[in-house]
Amino acid sequence: MMTHFWRGLVVFVASAMMAPIVVAEPGASLDLPVGAIVSPGPNTYKGDVLEIVKGRGATIAWYIEAKVEDRVRVVAEYSCEAPLNQDYQLSFDGENQFWKVVPTALESSSRIELGTFDMRKGLPILVQLVPPAGTKYPHPVKLKRLILEGSVAGNLRLIDHATENLPPPAPVGSPGFGAKLTKTHPALDFRDLRDESLTLTISGLALKGENELLLTTWEGDLFSLDLSASVDREAPRFQKIAQGLSEPMGLVIDGDRIFVTEKNQATELLDRDGDGAYETYRCLSQDWPATMDYHEYLFGAVVRDGGLYFCSSVGMARRGIDNYQAPLRGSVIRVDLESGETEILAGGLRTPDGVGKGPGESLLILDNQGEWLPANKLIVFQKESFYGFRSIPPRHPMDLGEEMPPAIWLPQGEIAASPTQPVTLPASWGPYQGHILFGDATYGGLQRAFVEEVEGISQGAVFRFSQGFRHLFHRLALTPEGELYAGGIARGKDQEFIHRVSGLTHLRFTGEMVFEPLAARIKSNGLELEFTEPLATGTGWSPGAYYVTRWGYQPTQTYGGQKIRHRRAEVLSASVSPDRRRVFLEIPDLVENEVVKVRLPHSFVSEAGHPLWSGDLWYTINRLPAQSEGDVLDPPETNQTTAIPFFTFEKGNLGETVYRTYCAACHSSDATPLAGPTFAGIGASKRQVRSAPGAAPKTIEATRDYLRQSILDPNALLVDGYDPNLMPPLAGLLSTEEVEAVIDYILTLKKTL
């Protein structure tokens, strides 16, 4: 399954394209002035020119539409006094061309053709000019406008993003229904296995035999926990059994063999003399380039078919300079356990922190949003695939131009922020058998995913599952009986925070029946939902009970991405199956390469009288089956009717909902230290900030303007003590209304401690 994302990929050598502009059909061209872009980010206007010095935080984009299909040429009007060391990207409805900006005469604008694209009719098209992501240039690219030259007079139209291209209104949210859960799943029983004398930043977790749990820490230690020693009744005794590992991020045990993926090598720990200590660290492989980049990790460790599988992340240290990447980063790697022979199996990963076995011995990879990843991803690995993060020369051998979409998009902030290791649930987890559970080192909790195969393509849905844990889960391990051990980790500099959220949790599935959407399956004419329990008689038949929205993504070289074509989906009918466990939602005009979000109402109850635990699911459509129609049924006479609307759309709690969704994981409302500064009492407080690491600090007041700038461009003013790039810019994710609403909410938070 390939998207058209890479079709027509051309690295554009502008010097060869400074040709005279062909005059277009009169009235067939369209101006895209910089004054109409979505957000200038850290860049400034001078009259009708936008002086662009940096890409991160800016959304230099326009929405356009056409009445009929056409072929359009895109021309930029700009000036620039010096060359740049990286290319601009022009993303036109998912097609890319790259612009090597050529210096021009200083006082006048030059025109240059950036490329020619297919213009489809219908839904809005996003045209985005994307500067290099992290580099701040001393000399700006002075952009006046883009010009689209088509062949059909009056065909093209610029859409006002502020008034015409608004996202559909979000119903009022509450935990589990449009907002993050706050409590633990009712069918989970858990215990924090804590030794207060240790800070266990758990980076690897694996069972050795039936009764020994091994864990690695980011600091390089290997601990053992005897599970036969009644871990739920006694203080856990972690025994350090090895040390001196280099930032291990994956641990797997195959029989008696222990493998660790360290920062720069795959390693086997050996105890050749049998004295109980691992005295030899065997290098299984290090057959790929490495640099000193702090972000070059080897994530995960899975053994299957005689090989050790893991993923490498890309570097980030030089994204503010030249965005250099060592060759072969962002790969899926297999190393033969005996010979050490190393294969690069796939490319295009960014921060694939989550690696685990999926259903049917498949390999699952969870990647974190950022440059080239507009949202987080759950990937079902396929050999020789390219997953989207573009390499630089020398190109990654799998970077062949066409991108393999994820099985499931995990929208940033809504259901994931730093997704981590997945596990596939066994039969002892009852209705969730075969489902995928994964943690998140920022968003927290456990999320659940269901993957189906449609015409050979993997896709599926992600569901809210549980919050309410102390630890930010990074690594998971299941015992043969289905007991789950989950290890937490934290980033940042606040040692109290790191100590608090790192550590080990023991979870058990109790078997308690919880009413919630269990699975979602695509049909050619809609989406079928499966529930854990039968719906109450008469429940589920009203199409109005399903608030369905949908959108696509358009990857760019800058951080993150906005939803495109974000719109409400019409539900024509809702048909409940005879056993009342399934509901088929008839949705017209579903398209591939989009996410469909379904929101269920609070009012649904099960046959047993249980309320819904969670009402949100996100389904990714990679393949729309040609012939697999859902059954549209006539509602029974007992159809539940109510005068109470299923959803309300008050603005009252929009700010709090946005805060809970996008901010609360890192910014507390009650002065509890988290990864970012607390919001408690922030209004009008004095802040020590820096414009860059190492810059002189200055004191400012936390005004509304300051908060807005911090949301849209977090690196602009760094609170003293916090590193750049810790917070993703939200300029593309939040509407103006949402930004203002969350500022309103933040300003209400009082200092409590």
Add this chain to the structure above:
Amino acid sequence: MIVPISYRFPALLLAITLVHFPAVADEEEELPFSGEVISRVSLDEVPRSLAICQNKSVWLGYSLDDGLPFRVWKAQPGKLALVEEGRATRSEGSMVFYREPGESWTLKRKGNVLPSRLRYLECSHLEGRVVLSWAVIHGATSIRIQETIPLRPKLESPAAFREIEISGLPASDVLSLPTGDLEKWSLRDLDGQVLTEIAINGRYQLVLP
């Protein structure tokens, strides 16, 4: 239980020790790869490197890609020799031996350099020594270089001391150190004979005066 009087004081001492020091600290001292002996994180901007403390103040920094030390340094009195910088390290002190990383063992036949690649194999921290191993691979030939770094050798004069054992070297071939290394390190066989290259499988010593 009756404890013989001669055991009572050590037992009391052990009890006090256990009270005052967490179990992990005891285990840490006994486990291989103590940070006071060996650091396996990057040293001095060399991604794949490690540092070994041979004596209290003498450290050797190895480039794993080269299969050789790229620096030997001595700590300043009362100061740390190895400084943590984030999750990497930096050498601190006076340099006894230094060369730019990037040079490695050379395999030659009749004076001609044979194309070969070096593969880092493993690191063992054993009683009183650290052992590093590499393979020099030329076609189907694999020559093993096992390097032993004695910890706290009872030698006053040399700044650093290494032992190497070569196996799998074909009779037709020789192994050579980089020229700069030979200028600083003295390569000897076990009879004390100074060598310029290694032509026979066996054990050798490298001494940095």
